[in-house]
Amino acid sequence: AQSVTQPDIHITVSEGASLELRCNYSYGATPYLFWYVQSPGQGLQLLLKYFSGDTLVQGIKGFEAEFKRSQSSFNLRKPSVHWSDAAEYFCAVARYSSASKIIFGSGTRLSIRP
Amino acid sequence: EPEVTQTPSHQVTQMGQEVILRCVPISNHLYFYWYRQILGQKVEFLVSFYNNEISEKSEIFDDQFSVERPDGSNFTLKIRSTKLEDSAMYFCASMDRGGTDTQYFGPGTRLTVL
Numbered sequence: 001a002q003s004v005t006q007p008d009i010h011i012t013v014s015e016g017a018s019l020e021l022r023c024n025y026s027y028g029a030t031p032y033l034f035w036y037v038q039s040p041g042q043g044l045q046l047l048l049k050y051f052s053g054d055t056l057v058q059g060i061k062g063f064e065a066e067f068k069r070s071q072s073s074f075n076l077r078k079p080s081v082h083w084s085d086a087a088e089y090f091c092a093v094a095r096y097s098s099a100s101k102i103i104f105g106s107g108t109r110l111s112i113r114p
Numbered sequence: 115e116p117e118v119t120q121t122p123s124h125q126v127t128q129m130g131q132e133v134i135l136r137c138v139p140i141s142n143h144l145y146f147y148w149y150r151q152i153l154g155q156k157v158e159f160l161v162s163f164y165n166n167e168i169s170e171k172s173e174i175f176d177d178q179f180s181v182e183r184p185d186g187s188n189f190t191l192k193i194r195s196t197k198l199e200d201s202a203m204y205f206c207a208s209m210d211r212g213g214t215d216t217q218y219f220g221p222g223t224r225l226t227v228l
Contacts, residue, residue, distance in 0.1 A: 044205065044219040045219075046217075099164070101147070101162055101172070102147075102217060104157040104158075105156065
């Protein structure tokens with residue numbers, strides 16, 4: 001079955017430090033890949049997506065992600081985090097098309113150390 | 115920027131009662147979805163809806179669940195006889211395939227079944 005793995009449940013980084021959140025998926029072909037962010041009590045906001053083309057994608061709020069087919073990974077990065085980045089981050093995939101159901105990873109909670 | 119809206123933000127009900135969760139998708143979107151997130155767990159797909167019919171549903175979406183687009187603007191999720199395990203945050207999403215090809219999520223309805 002298709003799955004999304006986020007190995008880090010909780011990460012704490014200092015404000016201004018760089019960030020990398022890991023995501024691996026299990027599916028033979030290249031799925032449609034997403035990163036969503038959820039602030040406490042809020043809905044899910046799309047940070048970025050990868051469908052095809054350039055494997056390094058830029059998103060909102062200074063985030064980027066790199067698709068690596070050989071590693072089945074789609075890791076999220078930010079060069080310098082801000083206190084407002086504290087939230088839950090979900091990696092997600094859609095199998096057949098952008099209209100397909102989205103399968104979410106279990107999420108990584110990001111805390112920011114002042 | 116257009117948003118998906120959901121009402122109510124919080125619904126409390128007694129076990130066995132019927133509930134209807136309401137969503138207003140973004141106006142030119144044609145694909146509609148319901149997802150849920152039990153507290154502390156990952157976001158799970160429930161159902162997708164296109165062209166006035168269900169296009170896909172998960173194992174969770176049994177006979178107790180139904181969806182409807184009653185008036186061309188609202189998209190509803192009905193749970194006929196709620197169970198304790200239906201307590202969760204329910205997210206509606208909509209998409210304009212061929213446009214941004216992105217599922218936009220609403221802020222969610224927190225359903226508490228007592």
